[in-house]
Amino acid sequence: MAVRLCDVASLLRSGSWAAEPWTGQVITAMETQLSNGPSCTTSNGLNSVSNNCTSPVEMPNGNEDSKTNLIVNYLPQNMTQEELKSLFGSIGEIESCKLVRDKITGQSLGYGFVNYVEPKDAEKAINTLNGLRLQTKTIKVSYARPSSASIRDANLYVSGLPKTMTQKELEQLFSQYGRIITSRILVDQVTGVSRGVGFIRFDRRVEAEEAIKGLNGQKPPGATEPITVKFANNPSQKSSQALLSHLYQSPNRRYPGPLAQQAQRFRLDNLLNMAYGVKRFSPVTIDGVTSLAGINLPAHAGTGWCIFVYNLAPDADENVLWQMFGPFGAVTNVKVIRDFNTNKCKGFGFVTMTNYDEAAVAIASLNGYRLGDRVLQVSFKTNKTHKA
DNA sequence: TCCTATT
CATH class of the missing domain: 3.30.70.330 (RRM (RNA recognition motif) domain)
Incomplete structure (x- = not known):
């Protein structure tokens, strides 16, 4: 070999x-x-131990x-x-x-x-x-x-496990309900001691459902406390939560203002439906944007605040702009600038947002954002005729 | 109270 x-x-x-x-x-x-190797413990990351007990x-x-x-x-x-x-x-x-x-x-x-x-x-x-x-x-x-649809959403989150329980014991407990694809017990980063929580991914969702019915609230053999077994959070939910908390902290909460019904509904739809995570790689803070804006005179045409989005891919469309900016507040218009002949995006576009605070948070969040393999530059559109 | 496995 x-x-x-x-x-x-x-x-x-x-x-x-x-x-x-x-x-x-x-x-x-x-x-x-x-x-045939019984020792199939694989370590992934610093604070967990995972096991791939199905032979590859x-x-x-x-x-x-x-x-x-x-x-x-x-x-x-x-x-x-x-x-x-x-x-x-x-x-x-x-x-x-x-x-x-x-x-x-x-x-x-x-x-x-x-x-x-x-x-x-x-x-x-x-x-x-x-x-x-x-x-x-x-x-x-x-x-x-x-x-197949039947193998999706088959991941369980288990808590309240005895700290002494090993991964093997965890699998033994759950294996009566079906074929286990992966299992994991989270451990303290420093001591390596079990945190009493773990994951079990079954082959099929129905198996996971049966395991919840059979084990949630039950005491494992020899344990003094019952365990909790539920479906694990899914990544898209986590992303929406990040967005929600982000919005919750955004300045527009303090000044709700007369948001259009339609804009609010749009934002909610996005939050609920999008598998979208806000990752802020950008070092630019809201204050940074504000001060920059102060220098460059953001373009405000009376209908809203115009935002310049640079480094879009050639196949970028309006949809992606709605999806990115919609969660931050009222978006009234988006536009991808295209080459007249090829109809491909020329690498930039514009987004108009009604409220300054929402626009500032969107810029602070999305500037430096990695979309595919590109890093976006997002700023208020400057009014070049008024620049020095 | 959450490691990221179904195109």
Whole structure:
């Protein structure tokens, strides 16, 4: 089982995500896990221990498709689809490769799919790349289950666990309800002691439902307290919560003003429906924007505050602007500037917002925002005729 | 009281 360290290492050196300065060693270990190994503990991150107790080379449900199609989990946040393809392409010919990204923000969700032409290459990729350490992550490579609605929302959050309970014991407790895909017990970062909370992902949602019915409020054997078992939060919910709390803290709460009914409804729809996370990479504060605005005289045409959005992708459309700015308040107009001949976006656009405070928060939040593989520049549109 | 696994 020749692990092609040279191939992989050269790929890693050429990739931007391999050049993180804090990672002393890109490849710190490559523990290839074969089918019969009982010791399948994989560590991911500093404060948790995860277990992949399904052997990676074991076929899920004997589906023909899954002999070539792999799911790759725990990818570094900044790894691109091209880099994923490059890494897995070192094994054999790839039929298709997809890094899964948030539909709206374009951020990597940390997993992807690699479909090989030949089943033997898929197996080789599992044997070679499963357990590979990339930056702070230990990637997991396994056969993808056939895609189906029944396998979604099958992740459980478990709390109130005895601190002495091991992952194996946790799995033993839950395995009576179905096939466990992953399990995890969160541990204290410093002491490594269990925090009494964990996760169980089942193969199918119905199994998770049965586990809730059977175990929620029950005491595990030997335990003195009952455990809580519920569906885990999902990432999109978390994003909406971040948005909600962001809005809650935004200045427009203090000065509600006469917001149009339509604008409020639009904002609510967005909050409820969008899988959208506000990540503020921008060092610009609201005050920073305000002072900048003071210098550059933001354009206010009477109908609202005009915002300049720069570095949009060629295929950007109005929709993405509505989706980005809508949650921050009343948006009355958006426009993507396109080339007359090609109809492709020329890299910038404009958004008009009714209220100054909402516009300022939107700018502070979205300037420096990474949309796909681009970093946006967002500012009040300046009125050049009045500039020095 | 929350690790991120279904295109």
